Each structure stands twice: as C-alpha cells, then as structure tokens.
Amino acid sequence: MRILISLCAGLISISLAVVAAPPVQKCELCHAKPGFQKKLDNGQIISLYVPPDSLAQSVHSKRECNECHRDVNEIPHKPGLQWVDCTGCHYIGNLAGAPELPIYEQYRESVHGRAALAGNKKAPICQDCHGAHNVQKYHAEGSPLNRQLLPASCGRCHIEAYRQFASSIHGKLLSEGNPAVPTCTDCHGEHTIEKPEEPGSAVFSTRIPETCGKCHAAENIVSKYGVSIEQVETYTESFHGIATTFGSKKAANCASCHGSHDILPATDQESRIFPANIPKTCGKCHPEANANWARGKIHVNASNKDAGIIYYVAAFFKWLTISTLVGLVINIILDLRRRLMKNKKS
Numbered sequence: 001m002r003i004l005i006s007l008c009a010g011l012i013s014i015s016l017a018v019v020a021a022p023p024v025q026k027c028e029l030c031h032a033k034p035g036f037q038k039k040l041d042n043g044q045i046i047s048l049y050v051p052p053d054s055l056a057q058s059v060h061s062k063r064e065c066n067e068c069h070r071d072v073n074e075i076p077h078k079p080g081l082q083w084v085d086c087t088g089c090h091y092i093g094n095l096a097g098a099p100e101l102p103i104y105e106q107y108r109e110s111v112h113g114r115a116a117l118a119g120n121k122k123a124p125i126c127q128d129c130h131g132a133h134n135v136q137k138y139h140a141e142g143s144p145l146n147r148q149l150l151p152a153s154c155g156r157c158h159i160e161a162y163r164q165f166a167s168s169i170h171g172k173l174l175s176e177g178n179p180a181v182p183t184c185t186d187c188h189g190e191h192t193i194e195k196p197e198e199p200g201s202a203v204f205s206t207r208i209p210e211t212c213g214k215c216h217a218a219e220n221i222v223s224k225y226g227v228s229i230e231q232v233e234t235y236t237e238s239f240h241g242i243a244t245t246f247g248s249k250k251a252a253n254c255a256s257c258h259g260s261h262d263i264l265p266a267t268d269q270e271s272r273i274f275p276a277n278i279p280k281t282c283g284k285c286h287p288e289a290n291a292n293w294a295r296g297k298i299h300v301n302a303s304n305k306d307a308g309i310i311y312y313v314a315a316f317f318k319w320l321t322i323s324t325l326v327g328l329v330i331n332i333i334l335d336l337r338r339r340l341m342k343n344k345k346s
Helices: 002-020 024-031 103-109 111-117 126-130 150-155 159-167 169-175 184-188 208-216 219-225 230-237 239-245 254-258 275-283 309-345
Strands: 037-039 045-047
Touching (some): 150 159, 184 208, 208 219, 208 254
Antiparallel strands (some): 037 045
C-alpha cells in the first residue's frame, strides 16, 4: 500500500510539473550563461551555470528539467527551492525506467545517509558522487565513479586518505591504468559504507582479512604480479588469524602491519613491513620488538620447503605423530589377538 501511494504521488507530481513548468529552452535563457550565479545570505557565491550540452550527454538526456526540479513551475523562481530528490524516479517498481535497485535504502543506512538525514550539510548526497546534470553510467570514461577517477571523487572530502592512496602501490598501479587493483569502493563498499568501527563495515577489524582476501586469495588476480596467495592462508592459520576468526578486535590484521590507504611493497623503504621498519610496526602491540623480529619469515607455510628449518621440524613431528598412531593401532590389534587366542584355549 505504501509503495502504491508513493507511486501515485510520484506520477501526479511529475504530471503537474510537466504541465506547469517551463521547457528546457526557457531554463537555458539564464542557466546557459557562464557567469550566471547567486549570492547567498552568508555571502557565499554559487554558480548556477549549467553547460548547455551537459544534460544532453547524460543518462537523463530524454528528461526535462522540471522532472527533477519539481518545485520550479514559474520564471523567475520562488525562493527556497529544494534539493533534487532522486528517489522520485529511482525506487523499486518505478515507471520511469530507472534502475530498480535497493541502493537508496542502503544509502539511508550508510554513514553518509545517516549524516545527511541528521542535517549534516557536508554529508554527500547522490549528486556529490554521481554528478548533477552530467550523470554518466559509472563505467563511462567521464563519470566521476569510473575506476580511474573514483579515488579523486572520494578525495574531495577524504583528502588525507586520498593523498595516502595516491602514493600507495594500489594507487600507483591504478594511475598506470591497471584495472585489477582495488579502489575505494572495493574495500569500503558503495552505498553501504559504514564507519570502520561498526561491525557491519567491510573494513571492521575482524572483517579486514576477508575483504583483503577477495583479491589476495584469488590466484588469477595476484599471481600476475608475483604475489602468492599463501599469505592469506598462513595468516588464517596463525595466532593472529585464529584470534581474529574468534572475534578478537585487538589481534593484528592485514591493515595492522601493511597499512590501509598507504600500503607499499616490502622493498619500499617507506613501507611498514620494510625490514628496518618491522620493529616499529610490531612494536605497536609488542613493545619488546627489536631488530631480530625482522630476521625470520612472517607468513610461514610449514608445508613449503621455503620455510627452512620450520618445514623440517614440522615434517618430523608430522611423521612422528603418524608413526606413533600406527604403532598404537598395531599394538591394540596384537593385544586383541592375544586375548582372543587366550580365550579360545581356556
């Protein structure tokens, strides 16, 4: 019933707006002038210029201005116009031909949506990420959500995170046009972004191994760059990994050692896992960490000969355990045989 009422209200609103509002050509009389602007009460000057071809080249090229600006029905406009509400068309069951996805419900539940609904004027809304009049499909070359441009789009608000990412191994590879490296939404999500300290976040401490593992446990992705998938497996089997699996928020995860936005290869002197930096990195949790901590291998796979003496010690105890169990079974069988023969004689 709520969906039906919302649908009817939306159709009525669109119909009224189409009848009453001026056509695009009249809007362009003012908004197509490059110097067209407005001074707000606080002294801020905002541009009201809309490039004439921006709407024509967007995914909304067949829409009229008033289909989005529904409270504009006369020229000059009345003061107090509202922000465009994209949910007028973008909802499940819409008749406007818009994608039927649950992204608005997801957005409302996200950290951005909650902040916007609470009245935070700095919280991003649809237009801040997708664009206003020049909305493109996310994979289009000029879209701010294109993989190549996405970090810069997020970086308009998250300046320090963007600076770190741009200098990281992921950011450098992305700038070279590599399509396989992760960008902001691969780790944080899109419309479902939550704060890192919230359990539902993809970068919550206990979920980070799973998030990083989407790429680093996929051999078809990382093998191209000489990166082994055994790092994920060996972490999972380590003390830190087991503690994280059981819900420990204090146990070291991928980001604890490698960083988050500032990840660099171990050969880079600025990397947190560069041998000279390992005592400091481990020292965040283990104050006794010293230079010796960098001498051993970190991600140790005891079944691989590259593990050195650990491989042979593990192999020794494996065969010792097997031979002990085999001896025990043989001893039990011989003892049962002896008892059976004894019972037959008696």
